[in-house]
Amino acid sequence: MKSHLPHVVILGGGFGGTRAARGLRTAPVRVTVIDRTNHHVFQPLLYQVATAGLAGSDIASPIRWMLRRQRNATVLMAEVRAVDPKRRVVQLDNGEEIVYDYLVAATGARHSYFGHGEWEAHAPGLKSLDDALEIRRRFLVAFESAEKIEDAEERKALLTFVLVGGGPTGVELAGVMQEIARAMRGDFRRIDTRATRVILLEGGPRVLPSFPPSLSARAHQDLIDLGVEVRTGALVTRVEPGVVWVGDERIAARTVFWAAGNEASRVGQSLGSRHDRAGRVEVEPDLSVPGNPEIFVIGDLAIVHKDGKQVPAVAPAAMQMGSLAARNIRRDLRGEPRVSFRYRNKGDLATIGRHKAIADFGRFHVTGRLAWWFWLFVHIMYLVGFRNRLSVLLQWAYAYFTYQRGVRLITPESRLC
Amino acid sequence: MKSHLPHVVILGGGFGGTRAARGLRTAPVRVTVIDRTNHHVFQPLLYQVATAGLAGSDIASPIRWMLRRQRNATVLMAEVRAVDPKRRVVQLDNGEEIVYDYLVAATGARHSYFGHGEWEAHAPGLKSLDDALEIRRRFLVAFESAEKIEDAEERKALLTFVLVGGGPTGVELAGVMQEIARAMRGDFRRIDTRATRVILLEGGPRVLPSFPPSLSARAHQDLIDLGVEVRTGALVTRVEPGVVWVGDERIAARTVFWAAGNEASRVGQSLGSRHDRAGRVEVEPDLSVPGNPEIFVIGDLAIVHKDGKQVPAVAPAAMQMGSLAARNIRRDLRGEPRVSFRYRNKGDLATIGRHKAIADFGRFHVTGRLAWWFWLFVHIMYLVGFRNRLSVLLQWAYAYFTYQRGVRLITPESRLC
Numbered sequence: 085m086k087s088h089l090p091h092v093v094i095l096g097g098g099f100g101g102t103r104a105a106r107g108l109r110t111a112p113v114r115v116t117v118i119d120r121t122n123h124h125v126f127q128p129l130l131y132q133v134a135t136a137g138l139a140g141s142d143i144a145s146p147i148r149w150m151l152r153r154q155r156n157a158t159v160l161m162a163e164v165r166a167v168d169p170k171r172r173v174v175q176l177d178n179g180e181e182i183v184y185d186y187l188v189a190a191t192g193a194r195h196s197y198f199g200h201g202e203w204e205a206h207a208p209g210l211k212s213l214d215d216a217l218e219i220r221r222r223f224l225v226a227f228e229s230a231e232k233i234e235d236a237e238e239r240k241a242l243l244t245f246v247l248v249g250g251g252p253t254g255v256e257l258a259g260v261m262q263e264i265a266r267a268m269r270g271d272f273r274r275i276d277t278r279a280t281r282v283i284l285l286e287g288g289p290r291v292l293p294s295f296p297p298s299l300s301a302r303a304h305q306d307l308i309d310l311g312v313e314v315r316t317g318a319l320v321t322r323v324e325p326g327v328v329w330v331g332d333e334r335i336a337a338r339t340v341f342w343a344a345g346n347e348a349s350r351v352g353q354s355l356g357s358r359h360d361r362a363g364r365v366e367v368e369p370d371l372s373v374p375g376n377p378e379i380f381v382i383g384d385l386a387i388v389h390k391d392g393k394q395v396p397a398v399a400p401a402a403m404q405m406g407s408l409a410a411r412n413i414r415r416d417l418r419g420e421p422r423v424s425f426r427y428r429n430k431g432d433l434a435t436i437g438r439h440k441a442i443a444d445f446g447r448f449h450v451t452g453r454l455a456w457w458f459w460l461f462v463h464i465m466y467l468v469g470f471r472n473r474l475s476v477l478l479q480w481a482y483a484y485f486t487y488q489r490g491v492r493l494i495t496p497e498s499r500l501c
Numbered sequence: 502m503k504s505h506l507p508h509v510v511i512l513g514g515g516f517g518g519t520r521a522a523r524g525l526r527t528a529p530v531r532v533t534v535i536d537r538t539n540h541h542v543f544q545p546l547l548y549q550v551a552t553a554g555l556a557g558s559d560i561a562s563p564i565r566w567m568l569r570r571q572r573n574a575t576v577l578m579a580e581v582r583a584v585d586p587k588r589r590v591v592q593l594d595n596g597e598e599i600v601y602d603y604l605v606a607a608t609g610a611r612h613s614y615f616g617h618g619e620w621e622a623h624a625p626g627l628k629s630l631d632d633a634l635e636i637r638r639r640f641l642v643a644f645e646s647a648e649k650i651e652d653a654e655e656r657k658a659l660l661t662f663v664l665v666g667g668g669p670t671g672v673e674l675a676g677v678m679q680e681i682a683r684a685m686r687g688d689f690r691r692i693d694t695r696a697t698r699v700i701l702l703e704g705g706p707r708v709l710p711s712f713p714p715s716l717s718a719r720a721h722q723d724l725i726d727l728g729v730e731v732r733t734g735a736l737v738t739r740v741e742p743g744v745v746w747v748g749d750e751r752i753a754a755r756t757v758f759w760a761a762g763n764e765a766s767r768v769g770q771s772l773g774s775r776h777d778r779a780g781r782v783e784v785e786p787d788l789s790v791p792g793n794p795e796i797f798v799i800g801d802l803a804i805v806h807k808d809g810k811q812v813p814a815v816a817p818a819a820m821q822m823g824s825l826a827a828r829n830i831r832r833d834l835r836g837e838p839r840v841s842f843r844y845r846n847k848g849d850l851a852t853i854g855r856h857k858a859i860a861d862f863g864r865f866h867v868t869g870r871l872a873w874w875f876w877l878f879v880h881i882m883y884l885v886g887f888r889n890r891l892s893v894l895l896q897w898a899y900a901y902f903t904y905q906r907g908v909r910l911i912t913p914e915s916r917l918c
Binding site for chain 2: 122139140141142146148149152153157158159160161162178180224225228231232270271272273274
């Protein structure tokens with residue numbers, strides 16, 4: 085009986101995908117969520133895992149567990165090779181094919197190296213829990229190596245960290261890395277961790293370009309106050325082991341992280357529809373793919389416009405799109421016409437460091453201590469539904485009062501916890 | 502000035518090594534602690550990390566952070582290649598040599614495959630945080646794979662878990678794995694996790710052989726009550742991918758874990774002193790190596806006898822030895838004669854599952870619910886000093902009341918958190 089219900093396959097268990105699944109909770113459909121990992125990640129706090137402020141489990145939750153009470157939903161941990169829109173099947177990398185009646189593509193984006201994929205090994209980015217743990221490992225190992233080494237030049241390069249890209253991720257990482265370096269000074273005997281250099285390179289004219297110029301300027305000043313070297317108009321031309329080139333200038337840095345540019349998941353390209361240079365898929369107002377009304381594309385994988393501006397690649401937008409895709413599927417099944425997506429912007433937030441943040445609510449701006457407490461409040465509230473909220477609260481309270489970070493573990497073979 | 506002080510090099514930041522370092526806090530020496538990882542692990546709770554009950558960071562702490570206030574102590578994250586007792590140097594794997602006046606070898610043990618090192622890939626053991634995360638990954642991935650597969654035989658093999666070795670680690674893992682399988686039943690749609698088989702294979706006549714026979718019998722019955730298949734006198738003769746052989750009997754199991762036998766760290770063999778088949782070093786009553794009074798061997802790496810019986814390889818014994826080695830170094834420096842090691846056994850504990858544990862206090866035994874609550878109390882008290890105690894308490898309280906485990910994350914490339 086159950087198998088005669090329409091089958092909705094959702095690719096990706098991020099903010100968009102899980103919201104779409106939940107939106108179909110009471111609908112007469114079978115739902116299958118496919119993700120390459122077994123967990124949903126609260127991406128806005130990934131930088132905290134990358135900098136050892138939180139454990140991975142504080143900001144991630146098994147997708148299977150999130151949907152355990154939704155009896156019409158099945159979760160599969162699998163890698164998607166491609167979608168065949170003509171035959172309406174999803175091909176998994178083990179060769180299995182899954183037939184769908186509706187498809188919701190929510191596989192998000194990876195960082196883009198602008199055609200220089202070979203830089204990734206020297207400058208990893210931050211999109212998954214795995215990325216966060218690799219960044220944490222490199223960051224902590226640099227100090228361990230500096231403590232062991234005699235050569236002064238090499239020690240200096242080990243204590244120099246370059247962040248490429250002045251968007252929210254680059255700014256958050258830069259601020260917190262400088263703060264941690266300072267907080268760790270008592271732990272080392274041979275090096276002075278206060279000599280750590282954190283360099284933020286932004287190719288454009290200002291950091292946080294998605295914010296109004298006045299807020300960018302404030303964030304820029306906040307970073308400088310923290311001791312971060314901020315350089316705008318600094319286009320990275322080459323990344324080699326231990327060296328970053330900005331034009332002719334050579335920066336000796338053992339540790340480089342990438343926070344510049346996004347490239348949509350390649351699943352989007354197999355949908356047969358138009359996409360932009362970043363691989364994002366152009367969608368109709370109802371979020372479906374032109375010519376394939378049974379396929380919805382949501383979240384960072386989709387290009388959606390509002391008032392002539394692109395809807396930003398942020399969690400609230402992905403969640404709103406997930407809800408709308410589910411709603412349009414339900415409307416289809418009831419024979420009602422589909423509705424169009426309308427992005428409701430509730431404000432943009434970015435944090436730079438302790439008591440330093442900026443908030444853009446359109447009509448008014450907030451900065452400094454008030455914005456920071458607001459940022460903290462919003463993120464703890466968003467973590468509701470995650471069982472780890474209380475644990476996060478405790479760890480943050482601990483870090484706030486002691487200036488220490490608790491999760492500073494390096495495990496062999498690049499694994500961390 | 503500082504460099505004229507005697508240099509004490511401690512190999513290993515486990516229970517013995519960290520205790521030895523702390524014992525030299527006020528002594529007129531320089532202390533260097535060398536460990537291949539950057540963290541100390543609370544080993545008795547490793548099985549909880551392996552079964553997703555706790556995050557790695559709940560039971561581990563950076564060694565550097567533990568010793569941050571001990572100004573005479575330096576911590577190096579490095580791999581030790583060998584010790585040259587004649588020249589009194591420790592050779593690191595980067596070629597560096599560290600000269601010591603005193604050496605405290607506390608590098609512990611790994612699991613032993615009795616000459617079949619090739620089995621390790623198919624049946625990993627549990628000694629480090631890394632091991633725990635690998636076991637967790639394999640355990641969770643088995644259920645994910647079973648949910649995807651159509652073949653009934655293969656699905657059965659995926660839901661069969663074999664634990665080799667009926668010591669505390671094997672018993673604890675078996676009990677908790679059976680419990681988790683039951684608790685996860687609501688999360689899957691295609692498989693019934695209650696059909697999971699957990700098989701515990703013990704080569705000897707009874708489980709937990711270090712405990713009195715009556716307590717072994719109770720633990721055996723507790724395991725059966727939980728649904729574990731316990732087989733004593735079952736010697737494993739071969740391990741292949743997906744198959745364990747016990748003599749002529751073939752057990753089809755995709756996931757096998759090893760909890761049988763210990764082999765001392767190979768650092769012990771470079772000390773030039775006598776060692777037993779397991780590689781453990783014979784020491785004098787003052788814990789020094791015969792003929793090399795400046796070298797102490799402690800913890801699982803040492804063979805120490807009390808009343809004709811070997812002191813067990815447990816955390817309290819390692820801590821007592823670490824304290825004594827530090828004390829004897831301090832006595833040397835004051836020109837006082839060394840004292841002999843005397844093991845104070847405070848009782849042995851093992852837990853089997855919820856409300857199931859055994860405790861041996863020599864003159865009296867405790868079992869069941871009371872022993873379990875006692876086990877819980879002791880382990881939370883031991884975690885004092887770790888900042889994570891409160892977090893662990895919360896997670897256990899959560900697990901106790903909900904029967905759920907929170908840290909069920911699988912990350913790509915075998916990494917977990």
